[in-house]
Amino acid sequence: MSKNLSYLAGRKGVNRNLFEELGIAAESQGTPSTDALEELRKEFLVGKASVYGAITFYDFLKPENKGKQVYVCNGSACLCAGTQPDLIEKLKKDFSENEIGEMCCLGRCHENSAFSFCRQELFRQRDKFH
Ligand code: FES
Known part of the structure; x- marks a missing residue:
């Protein structure tokens, strides 16, 4: 991950970082909804490809595991x-x-x-x- 993305993902601190929020957003369905991804993307100032790349990389977030x-x-x-x-x-x-x-x-x-x-x-x- 680039330094810029790492900084953006953690800019709200250790207790509220992008990856933790992706996990929380995935809890009910097994993968975050498109709306949740869009909200998190805007909140953490990261691109759609970065957020999509993260959820498709990690098994617990993959859309296939919904x-x-x-x-x-x-x-x-x-x-x-x-x-x-x-x-x-x-x-x-x-x-x-x-x-x-x-x-x-x-x-x-x-x-x-x-x-x-x-x-x-x-x-x-x-x-x-x-
Ligand atoms: S291969 Fe490692 S737990 Fe199954």
């Missing part, structure tokens, strides 16, 4: 272990196919079968057990 509740790892270690097809079948018991997305490497390569709940689903699952 509405996903759980993400299955499609990284090399998990794929080579051959664990993901069984994992997906197990997840289909609790989630529809449309709610299952993919992410590349969740940092649990040594365990394989890696998956992650989206933030909202994590809270729903937690509430089930409390």
